[in-house]
Amino acid sequence: MLEPTEATSDHSTRLDAETIRLAPKALLHDHLDGGLRPATILELSQQVGHELPADTVDGLATWFAESADSGSLVRYLETFDHTIAVMQTVEGLQRVARECVEDLSADGVVYAEVRYAPEQHLEQGLSLDEVVEAVEEGLREGEVLAREAGRPIVVDTLVTAMRHAAKSREIAELAVRHRERGVTGFDIAGAEAGFPPTRHLDAFEYLRRENFHFTIHAGEAFGLKSIWEAIQWCGAERLGHGVRLVDDLTLDGVPVTDVGIPYADWTPEQLAAVQLGPLAAYVRDRRIPLEMCPSSNLQTGAAPTIASHPITLLDRLRFRVTLNTDNRLMSGTSMSREMQLLVAEAGWDLHHLRRVTVNAMKSAFLPFDQRLEIIENQIKPFYDD
Numbered sequence: 001m002l003e004p005t006e007a008t009s010d011h012s013t014r015l016d017a018e019t020i021r022l023a024p025k026a027l028l029h030d031h032l033d034g035g036l037r038p039a040t041i042l043e044l045s046q047q048v049g050h051e052l053p054a055d056t057v058d059g060l061a062t063w064f065a066e067s068a069d070s071g072s073l074v075r076y077l078e079t080f081d082h083t084i085a086v087m088q089t090v091e092g093l094q095r096v097a098r099e100c101v102e103d104l105s106a107d108g109v110v111y112a113e114v115r116y117a118p119e120q121h122l123e124q125g126l127s128l129d130e131v132v133e134a135v136e137e138g139l140r141e142g143e144v145l146a147r148e149a150g151r152p153i154v155v156d157t158l159v160t161a162m163r164h165a166a167k168s169r170e171i172a173e174l175a176v177r178h179r180e181r182g183v184t185g186f187d188i189a190g191a192e193a194g195f196p197p198t199r200h201l202d203a204f205e206y207l208r209r210e211n212f213h214f215t216i217h218a219g220e221a222f223g224l225k226s227i228w229e230a231i232q233w234c235g236a237e238r239l240g241h242g243v244r245l246v247d248d249l250t251l252d253g254v255p256v257t258d259v260g261i262p263y264a265d266w267t268p269e270q271l272a273a274v275q276l277g278p279l280a281a282y283v284r285d286r287r288i289p290l291e292m293c294p295s296s297n298l299q300t301g302a303a304p305t306i307a308s309h310p311i312t313l314l315d316r317l318r319f320r321v322t323l324n325t326d327n328r329l330m331s332g333t334s335m336s337r338e339m340q341l342l343v344a345e346a347g348w349d350l351h352h353l354r355r356v357t358v359n360a361m362k363s364a365f366l367p368f369d370q371r372l373e374i375i376e377n378q379i380k381p382f383y384d385d
């Protein structure tokens, strides 16, 4: 039987906003082109002559959050036109990457894998390799600044191919070419419905032969079939989102999403009685990491509220859940904010935050010895204090 999760009063009383901000965090799913500072978009857009839907920092931040809040993944993705437009030069890419590292480190993130699709940054003549080199250069600058500020952080990249395009094999080769220079993995992203991951089998087979790591966005805007294909056909090591995995769970024959009790209030007996379908059982048995992004899912309609977001049920059922931001700009969020939301609305405490943090670090594409070092030297000393 599963052990109930104890909420210790000691932990909950300590969980003010500042404690959460200081807590070391590991982030596996964050889009570089979804995390720009509004002020930077404004400045860069003037330099490159790109017209924006708002002309003040606050106006722009509001425009992104509201436009992304459409309930549809396809419309959510349209907002990226305005970030990608200012990421077409070496200077633009370097600056965005550097600021990304500074912002994550200021939020207490000690390890991050940031992803982006190089094929979307070729409009002004850069080559795919030049795009990757510019981003890596900006990240290294950011790491130096963060270290100088006393907040060390390691940031690697996942190179993404767009699932509607037909470039995944070329992009996979690009990722492998830069494996010694900060690229630790590969991903596919973009509209999910109509673009199954099996369209990109060639890329995944190549990556496996290269002993390279990859994750796949699956089970966000489309259901179990997408998750099944990502794992069983493509061989994904992790799942981007994976929220729809709850469609494979029932309690007394009722889909868990129809039970109508906030997940934080489920009793140990109810949790123990949840029935896992074969795919969900496989994912839990194999400890396949789920890169979950609560706020993003509310915006795209993949989950209704924080309290009823599957992350809480899947965590209590001991799936290997990780907590992520997805797109900090579009969701107006940060790792601290995602943690605060779960604490305020879904019954999470420091014990759960520690678990998702250690899970993320265990699931990172960073080499094992470096993962252990971060867990032992940065994560455990804080959470076990």
Ligand SMILES: O=c1[nH]cnc2c1ncn2[C@@H]1O[C@H](CO)[C@@H](O)[C@H]1O
Residues within 6 Å of the ligand: 031, 032, 033, 034, 073, 077, 080, 115, 116, 117, 120, 160, 189, 190, 191, 217, 220, 296, 326, 327
């Ligand atoms: O939640 C998401 N689901 C699917 N695709 C996404 C999501 N967020 C961002 N992107 C897509 O990934 C590209 C590379 O970073 C972005 O340009 C966006 O189109």
Ligand SMILES: [Zn+2]
Residues within 6 Å of the ligand: 029, 031, 189, 217, 240, 326
């Ligand atoms: Zn994503």
